[in-house]
Amino acid sequence: MSVRWRMSVASRVVAALIGGYLLTALASICLARFLPLVRAEAVVLAMTVSFLVYLPAVLWCFACRSAWRAWFGLLLPSAALAALYAVSRWLL
Amino acid sequence: MKEGFRQAMAWLHTWAGLTFGWLLFAIFLTGTLSYFKEEITQWTQPEIVPHQVSAAASVDRAQQWLQQNAGDARRWFINLPDERTPELAVSWTNAKGRFERKSLDSLSGVPVQARESSGGEFFYRFHFQLQMPYPWGRWLASLAAMVMFVALVSGIITHKKIFKEFFTFRPRKGQRTWLDGHNAVAVLVLPFHLMITYSSLVIFMTMIMPLSILTTYGKDTQTFFDDLFPAFKSAPAAGTHATLAPLSPMLEVAREKWPNERVGLVTVNNPGDAGASVTLTASGADHIAHQPGTALTFDGVTGELKNETRMSAASLLLAGGLYGLHMGHFAGPFLRWLYFLCGVGGTAMIGTGLVIWLGKRRLKHARSDVIPFELRLVEMLNIASMSGLMLAIVSFFWANRLLPVGLAGRSDWEVKTFFCVWGLALLHALARVFLRDGRTAWREQLTLAALLFCSLPVLDAVTAGSYLRLSLEQGRWVLPGVDLTALATGLFMAWGALRFRGDGKAALAVRPTTPSTGEPLSPDAPGDRVIATRTPIVQEPR
Numbered sequence: 001m002s003v004r005w006r007m008s009v010a011s012r013v014v015a016a017l018i019g020g021y022l023l024t025a026l027a028s029i030c031l032a033r034f035l036p037l038v039r040a041e042a043v044v045l046a047m048t049v050s051f052l053v054y055l056p057a058v059l060w061c062f063a064c065r066s067a068w069r070a071w072f073g074l075l076l077p078s079a080a081l082a083a084l085y086a087v088s089r090w091l092l
Numbered sequence: 093m094k095e096g097f098r099q100a101m102a103w104l105h106t107w108a109g110l111t112f113g114w115l116l117f118a119i120f121l122t123g124t125l126s127y128f129k130e131e132i133t134q135w136t137q138p139e140i141v142p143h144q145v146s147a148a149a150s151v152d153r154a155q156q157w158l159q160q161n162a163g164d165a166r167r168w169f170i171n172l173p174d175e176r177t178p179e180l181a182v183s184w185t186n187a188k189g190r191f192e193r194k195s196l197d198s199l200s201g202v203p204v205q206a207r208e209s210s211g212g213e214f215f216y217r218f219h220f221q222l223q224m225p226y227p228w229g230r231w232l233a234s235l236a237a238m239v240m241f242v243a244l245v246s247g248i249i250t251h252k253k254i255f256k257e258f259f260t261f262r263p264r265k266g267q268r269t270w271l272d273g274h275n276a277v278a279v280l281v282l283p284f285h286l287m288i289t290y291s292s293l294v295i296f297m298t299m300i301m302p303l304s305i306l307t308t309y310g311k312d313t314q315t316f317f318d319d320l321f322p323a324f325k326s327a328p329a330a331g332t333h334a335t336l337a338p339l340s341p342m343l344e345v346a347r348e349k350w351p352n353e354r355v356g357l358v359t360v361n362n363p364g365d366a367g368a369s370v371t372l373t374a375s376g377a378d379h380i381a382h383q384p385g386t387a388l389t390f391d392g393v394t395g396e397l398k399n400e401t402r403m404s405a406a407s408l409l410l411a412g413g414l415y416g417l418h419m420g421h422f423a424g425p426f427l428r429w430l431y432f433l434c435g436v437g438g439t440a441m442i443g444t445g446l447v448i449w450l451g452k453r454r455l456k457h458a459r460s461d462v463i464p465f466e467l468r469l470v471e472m473l474n475i476a477s478m479s480g481l482m483l484a485i486v487s488f489f490w491a492n493r494l495l496p497v498g499l500a501g502r503s504d505w506e507v508k509t510f511f512c513v514w515g516l517a518l519l520h521a522l523a524r525v526f527l528r529d530g531r532t533a534w535r536e537q538l539t540l541a542a543l544l545f546c547s548l549p550v551l552d553a554v555t556a557g558s559y560l561r562l563s564l565e566q567g568r569w570v571l572p573g574v575d576l577t578a579l580a581t582g583l584f585m586a587w588g589a590l591r592f593r594g595d596g597k598a599a600l601a602v603r604p605t606t607p608s609t610g611e612p613l614s615p616d617a618p619g620d621r622v623i624a625t626r627t628p629i630v631q632e633p634r
Contacts (some may be wrong), residue, residue, distance in 0.1 A: 033307070
């Protein structure tokens with residue numbers, strides 16, 4: 001087992017755990033904001049379904065070609081969701 | 093590309109399963125026991141005899157006792173007895189904000205005189221708190237749940253011929269048999285596995301995924317919970333004294349309002365204050381979804397119905413439904429046993445997975461006598477986490493019957509026995525695996541577990557025979573039911589012990605056929621293309 005391979009696995013694990021959580025949390029934040037429901041209900045639904053985002057995020061981290069792609073594939077949509085949320089807060 | 097994906101998922105399934113398998117085994121087994129939490133508690137406190145007492149009479153007794161003993165409390169909670177819980181549990185937050193709890197006899201209204209034991213509550217708490225300080229145990233259990241979810245779905249993706257192979261079971265073929273068993277039990281109980289895993293995340297979602305609450309409500313998170321459960325919104329005390337209205341007429345009102353549901357919990361805010369209020373919530377035993385938002389609120393002084401709320405929003409019912417499905421409070425005897433068996437299936441799936449991981453790698457070393465350190469380590473942990481845990485569980489029951497009834501800190505001693513025996517089992521596995529071989533450790537621990545489980549009914553008859561006889565005379569099957577389940581478990585342990593006879597050379601000699609591409613636990617499955625440089629995942633012995 002090469003050092004490179006170990007580093008790659010470690011990086012993917014961290015990406016899955018931290019990056020996956022970040023994407024999931026941002027998805028739940030956006031859902032809570034944009035779901036057309038009373039706010040308490042929107043928050044509950046956003047939290048309830050959020051783990052359905054976490055799952056593919058984790059699978060992606062181990063299915064993609066390199067550890068860099070794993071990080072990129074999580075941080076890009078995270079940034080998009082964060083931007084969407086920030087813009088909606090700023091405009092509305 | 094498609095095969096590459098499947099191989100990556102096989103790798104993920106293998107390693108997620110191995111690293112969290114031991115912990116998940118314990119979580120699943122204690123969770124399975126928790127479906128009979130109340131029954132186990134009845135067994136560990138046989139002194140508490142169930143009586144048929146009306147809810148109104150129970151609540152009157154609870155009110156009387158609390159008035160005398162917790163008159164200055166901020167809040168009272170009265171859990172009414174039902175067919176599974178004979179005790180009338182009262183709890184309160186005292187003037188200093190501390191939470192206290194007492195079990196009352198539903199017939200006489202005085203604290204029950206029973207041996208001190210946490211009973212089923214111990215297994216239930218361990219299942220999600222892992223005997224760790226708050227909130228670390230809950231976080232670790234939630235992490236394990238997420239890993240379980242990943243392992244389940246990656247396992248489904250890996251297992252290509254899911255239906256065709258479901259009908260394949262090749263007994264006495266060593267590694268193949270374990271894999272067939274793992275697949276069969278996984279697919280057979282798959283809806284349960286997915287439900288139980290996802291719902292466990294939903295149960296703790298306000299703790300583990302709270303950011304949307306913060307962005308929506310800001311720092312004022314209490315408003316969120318007040319929005320969800322308006323009936324539990326805590327109003328400040330008025331500061332002037334007023335006598336609390338009798339609680340039993342309020343139960344009458346509830347019976348009219350909810351003809352098909354019983355009241356499970358009575359909450360009294362600011363008892364003895366002019367601003368007192370009383371909230372009645374329906375028992376979880378009457379519907380699947382957990383509905384803490386469905387409540388009747390009364391004025392605590394006049395006794396008039398002030399407010400009626402019903403939790404009916406779809407999103408709340410979805411979350412409450414998942415919560416209720418996980419807990420299974422609604423399940424009658426048949427469904428409860430089905431829950432139990434599904435839990436056993438989940439536990440078996442995890443256990444067989446751990447055995448397969450090791451078996452595959454040991455095959456490589458079948459011809460040499462040297463087994464690498466890491467494989468011995470895994471074997472030791474397999475033994476301690478499976479047969480060792482069974483020993484710890486049965487010791488808890490033995491301690492309950494053997495420790496003196498009046499011993500100070502008795503319930504702590506039961507818990508200490510559990511963990512000491514578990515620790516000893518780990519040491520035993522360590523010594524056997526590293527100095528001799530794992531099969532001996534399995535055989536010895538399973539034999540001891542078989543003896544202890546099979547003789548538990550005898551121990552019960554000898555040390556608590558009068559309760560057993562009384563309950564049989566009254567046609568109550570809880571105590572003998574626990575004994576018979578222990579006997580069945582013991583026979584299963586004995587069967588397991590018999591499988592480990594001999595030195596195991598014969599079992600290892602069975603060579604598996606060439607691994608098919610769809611095999612879930614292929615040890616050499618490269619994770620992806622970077623990994624696909626043919627680096628063996630298993631380190632060869634130097």
